[in-house]
Amino acid sequence: MIIASVRVNQTLTVSEFSLTPAGGTAALKAILLTSATDPNKMLSSNVVALIPDAPLAAKTTYTAKLVGTNNGQPINKTWSFTTQ
Known part of the structure; x- marks a missing residue:
């Protein structure tokens, strides 16, 4: 799960939240959760979560x-990380 947040009492809206493996051109299939779409109503308006449909590959x-x-x-933010 990849989580992005802004300061408390601010509202984060999303038009795109994607995850792409290095060297890949297509984003992984994933579910985007916001305060409006979270079925458990756990997310506040300053947090979004991206949940890939499949486990991420190791050392990628x-x-x-x-x-x-x-x-x-x-x-418009872009960042990278490597799994263990």
């Missing part, structure tokens, strides 16, 4: 991309 670098708004201001 992935790139996450988040596009949306934080309190109405545009955000």
Whole structure:
């Protein structure tokens, strides 16, 4: 699960949240959870979660991309991480 958040009392809206393996061109199939779509109502409006449909591969670098708004201001963030 990849989680992104902004400060408490701010609202994070998402137009794109994707996860792509290094060297890949297609994003992994995943479920996006927001405060509006979380069936357990655990997420607040400042948090989003991306849950891949399958386990991530070991020792693999992935790139996450988040596009949306934080309190109405545009955000476009990209970061990478490597699994153990």
